[in-house]
Ligand code: SAT
């Protein structure tokens with residue numbers, strides 16, 4: 001065993017027990033030094049786990065392919081292990097802790113034989129920030145170590161700040177045989193513990209991300225009076241140089257990374273608008289001394305979806321992924337040893353290897369070169385529009401919360417809630433057409449409250465109550481305003497009505513004007529919608545004319561009536577636990593639509 005980097009009794013005791021269980025040949029502490037990481041990269045290149053890319057075009061970049069059966073989060077194999085099923089609630093898979101521990105321990109036992117155990121101390125949030133929390137991940141995968149080194153702050157400094165505190169999250173990851181039938185991602189909120197077995201993919205194994213920063217942290221937030229949300233954080237700088245921050249929640253693969261890094265349309269650029277990225281996936285939010293809500297991004301990098309990312313859709317993400325990046329499950333262009341994915345450009349390589357590792361000719365093949373959920377792992381500091389507040393220990397003050405999903409027909413381009421509790425209701429009735437980020441059917445509508453359905457570490461009804469309680473603790477003039485957006489509305493021919501991407505700033509502009517009391521609105525059954533004249537469409541030309549804008553902002557009562565049937569059924573699962581305030585909002589909406 002390499003020299004322990006801490007004398008923390010709780011860490012050493014836990015580690016001793018886990019090492020005894022998994023039986024590695026050796027144990028390596030990750031100290032966070034560039035020297036050690038370079039050595040691990042070299043080792044994984046030698047073993048073939050990582051493929052180094054063209055050093056001229058992609059300096060310090062690598063490609064990794066996961067097993068073909070292991071390419072996305074597995075929600076049906078993800079469990080919340082609370083003492084009672086009610087604590088996990090009807091939307092989570094549940095296993096009793098005793099049963100889960102004995103099952104997982106039997107799978108993990110001896111699984112590191114012949115392998116090295118890596119001990120990764122990591123911090124979610126800037127090291128030393130009062131909003132940050134620490135974790136230790138024990139893994140037998142160098143790929144995990146190298147990804148964690150990008151996605152989180154790792155090493156000695158984390159242990160130094162943690163000292164002897166017991167407030168750290170225990171994470172055990174065992175690759176085992178990547179056997180789908182024995183794959184489990186289990187969270188034990190009461191024990192600050194995560195165990196993940198038989199996967200080597202992203203959100204299943206980078207335990208700081210969804211497992212800790214959302215599932216465990218949402219539970220911690222409930223206990224400690226703060227919030228862990230599946231939200232991007234961005235700052236919009238106006239021509240006066242004032243920056244206002246927005247947190248926005250969308251389900252996985254609905255464009256959070258794109259929105260977080262958007263490039264203002266030309267007219268806005270000329271006027272002096274800028275957008276700054278604080279985070280693209282997760283926000284930890286807490287009331288500050290000034291009575292406002294402040295948010296940090298607990299991550300240190302981006303784990304973005306590659307397909308569809310190009311210079312037009314997300315220039316800043318592409319720039320972020322130009323160096324120091326690990327690509328997972330994209331295609332390899334053998335001619336120049338670079339990467340390619342669907343939607344990067346119109347020139348697929350003819351002499352290539354696809355994400356499965358098979359020879360691939362992009363000019364003739366009907367198979368995809370990159371998996372639809374293929375990813376890039378890039379350091380946040382690479383991003384050209386990274387916020388100056390990215391490392392700020394206190395985070396940034398939030399002006400607005402935005403919810404959204406993919407809805408071809410129902411939701412208007414944007415609407416505002418009438419109050420905080422109505423806003424919680426708007427988040428609670430979120431639904432979206434499914435994407436490739438999770439295994440399962442793509443394109444069916446599923447309810448996904450606050451985009452937290454797969455990530456809430458406790459009963460969703462209690463989570464909604466927590467949202468209501470947070471609002472009750474804020475002065476009305478300090479509370480963020482709450483909105484819903486839908487970039488994905490389609491016309492009857494199935495074409496998108498809104499151009500999206502950079503033009504989404506036009507909608508954020510209205511949202512921020514509402515926060516400042518500087519824009520009017522029309523009150524309709526579902527909330528406040530913009531007056532068409534207040535959405536700036538200058539420069540959109542034929543793309544969006546006034547008639548199309550009217551269609552985008554229209555609210556069809558008949559469709560909403562249908563939607564309410566689904567909401568009523570969804571809420572019904574929570575029985576008496578559903579907050580009364582949400583039931584009241586549902587009744588109000590019903591009568592307003594009637
Ligand atoms: O696979 S991850 O959970 O890390 C990414 C996502 O689904 O949003």
Ligand code: MN
Nearest residue numbers: 230251252281
């Ligand atoms: Mn996500």
